[in-house]
Amino acid sequence: MKNKVIEVQNVQISISKQELDDYICITDIAKAKSGDSRCADIVKNWLRNRNTLEFLGTWEKIYNSDFKVVEFDHFKTEAGLHTFVLSVAEWINKTNAIGLYVKRGKYGGTYAHKDIAFEFASAISPVFKLYLIKEFQRLKEEENNSEQKEWDAKRFLSKNNYLIQTDAVKKYLLPQMNYRENLQWLAYAEEADILNVALFGFTAKAWREANPELAKKNNVRDFATINELTVLSNLESHNAQMLREGKEKEERFKILQEIAEYQLNVLNAAEEIKMIESDGALSEV
Numbered sequence: 001m002k003n004k005v006i007e008v009q010n011v012q013i014s015i016s017k018q019e020l021d022d023y024i025c026i027t028d029i030a031k032a033k034s035g036d037s038r039c040a041d042i043v044k045n046w047l048r049n050r051n052t053l054e055f056l057g058t059w060e061k062i063y064n065s066d067f068k069v070v071e072f073d074h075f076k077t078e079a080g081l082h083t084f085v086l087s088v089a090e091w092i093n094k095t096n097a098i099g100l101y102v103k104r105g106k107y108g109g110t111y112a113h114k115d116i117a118f119e120f121a122s123a124i125s126p127v128f129k130l131y132l133i134k135e136f137q138r139l140k141e142e143e144n145n146s147e148q149k150e151w152d153a154k155r156f157l158s159k160n161n162y163l164i165q166t167d168a169v170k171k172y173l174l175p176q177m178n179y180r181e182n183l184q185w186l187a188y189a190e191e192a193d194i195l196n197v198a199l200f201g202f203t204a205k206a207w208r209e210a211n212p213e214l215a216k217k218n219n220v221r222d223f224a225t226i227n228e229l230t231v232l233s234n235l236e237s238h239n240a241q242m243l244r245e246g247k248e249k250e251e252r253f254k255i256l257q258e259i260a261e262y263q264l265n266v267l268n269a270a271e272e273i274k275m276i277e278s279d280g281a282l283s284e285v
Helices: 028-033 037-049 050-063 069-078 088-095 114-124 126-176 185-199 202-212 228-246 249-279
Strands: 005-006 011-017 024-025 099-101 109-113
Touching: 005 126, 011 028, 011 109, 011 126, 024 028, 024 114, 024 126, 028 037, 028 109, 028 114, 028 126, 037 050, 037 088, 037 114, 050 069, 050 114, 069 088, 069 099, 088 099, 109 114, 114 126, 126 185, 126 228, 185 202, 185 228, 185 249
Parallel strands: none
Antiparallel strands: 005 011, 011 024, 024 109, 099 109
């Protein structure tokens, strides 16, 4: 995913989406205090502060099961001494921390998980922190609205393709079956579940039993990702065509399962490549 940039009191601040959460460039935040000249020194001085280390250590203990507490305690003991110096790279390498990372190249600098970045902003200026939070929240609202629109479009498409599948069931499957009229819905449900199992790995009933509260107002497809909805839409079209061709259920399921696995892997891999290419290589200094 591309870096996003927000402007806070005339300062451009980069935000990067990582696996854990959003990370904000605290090197950019430091510019609010000193411009470009002393950003690295401000970050370094902040990191060697005892209160900072206690905050970082507590955050890591909460969110990072691989955090090396013994090494952290060593740093905390030395914090406050005039001779104590700590770089971001040393902090990461010695403690296995995940709350900070360093990025080179375009949008380069020290990035911190948003929790930590907001704490850093407090050290720069409490007023600046408030404006930073406001702009960050505005960005997230825009992203959520955009993602919701894309999800809604994919869901609409999958529902339309479901109509194509139900038409195929009605014309090509029901005439071959012995369902009484009041039980014909079972044929439609069975076909829907073939797709559910091929894509999600479980039936609608299994999902409802595992999620009774969510199932009161939703179904499993309401919680699908955008990529899953894209694949689902394709599966419905493929299944409808195979129904018209008279293929048996077992054969159709095997084909649909292979299609689902292949297409989902392609779409997910494309997302990962796009994120890597957009963010650039991460490296620690």
